[in-house]
Amino acid sequence: xxxxxxxxxxxxxxxxxxxxxxxxxxxxxxxxxxxxxxxxxxxxxxxxxxxxxxxxxxxxxxxxxxxxxxxxxxxxxxxxxxxxxxxxxxxxxxxxxxxxxxxxxxxxxxxxxxxxx
Amino acid sequence: xxxxxxxxxxxxxxxxxxxxxxxxxxxxxxxxxxxxxxxxxxxxxxxxxxxxxxxxxxxxxxxxxxxxxxxxxxxxxxxxxxxxxxxxxxxxxxxxxxxxxxxxxx
Numbered sequence: 001x002x003x004x005x006x007x008x009x010x011x012x013x014x015x016x017x018x019x020x021x022x023x024x025x026x027x028x029x030x031x032x033x034x035x036x037x038x039x040x041x042x043x044x045x046x047x048x049x050x051x052x053x054x055x056x057x058x059x060x061x062x063x064x065x066x067x068x069x070x071x072x073x074x075x076x077x078x079x080x081x082x083x084x085x086x087x088x089x090x091x092x093x094x095x096x097x098x099x100x101x102x103x104x105x106x107x108x109x110x111x112x113x114x115x116x117x
Numbered sequence: 118x119x120x121x122x123x124x125x126x127x128x129x130x131x132x133x134x135x136x137x138x139x140x141x142x143x144x145x146x147x148x149x150x151x152x153x154x155x156x157x158x159x160x161x162x163x164x165x166x167x168x169x170x171x172x173x174x175x176x177x178x179x180x181x182x183x184x185x186x187x188x189x190x191x192x193x194x195x196x197x198x199x200x201x202x203x204x205x206x207x208x209x210x211x212x213x214x215x216x217x218x219x220x221x222x223x
Contacts (some may be wrong), residue, residue, distance in 0.1 A: 004160075030144070033211065042213060042214075042215045043206070043213040043215070045211050045212070048211065091160060091161070095173075096126060098148075101149070102148040102149065102151070103149065103210050103211055105149070105151060105163060105166045106151060106161075106163065106211075108153075108160040108161040108162075108163075109160055109162050110159060110160040111159075
């Protein structure tokens with residue numbers, strides 16, 4: 001299996017520009033998670049989907065952030081407009097979720113390093 | 118709200134030493150606890166998953182234990198090697214600790 005695939009690996013943009021990060025989960029997994037990692041705050045869960053449906057988006061910091069999962073093999077995280085404080089590494093993870101709250105074993109992609117100037 | 122704490126924040130040991138990393142959590146109503154390794158500039162690699170009904174898991178030189186009653190987990194690394202140098206994170210379902218930065222000196 002190819003694992004979780006994220007693109008781009010690196011993105012440098014200017015404040016105010018739109019940023020779109022992409023994720024392909026592991027085939028057969030039914031849950032997908034977006035995390036943000038910074039030195040100050042560590043790993044923070046932004047949003048997660050189960051069977052392509054957003055379950056918990058309470059970690060999305062502002063309305064500038066949005067995420068979609070149009071099908072089981074693709075998700076996007078969009079920031080519009082971007083700001084310097086959005087600079088971070090954004091990780092996508094997927095899992096095969098069991099019943100109820102058993103989120104299953106998480107598998108992470110290599111991350112997308114975003115720098116907003 | 119689940120809170121996860123990892124101690125120590127950083128650890129430096131000579132090669133060959135056995136070591137223990139600690140993870141504590143506030144809410145014991147969990148399904149899974151997972152230990153990860155993260156190398157600089159890389160993603161997280163899953164090391165061990167302990168389900169709530171289990172007390173420990175082993176993989177090679179790694180052993181992870183879970184004590185729900187005390188809200189603690191430990192990751193034991195035997196005969197440490199320089200290649201073990203990385204940041205180790207524990208996660209209770211979707212909540213992560215800040216990690217322990219491990220350096221194994223040759």
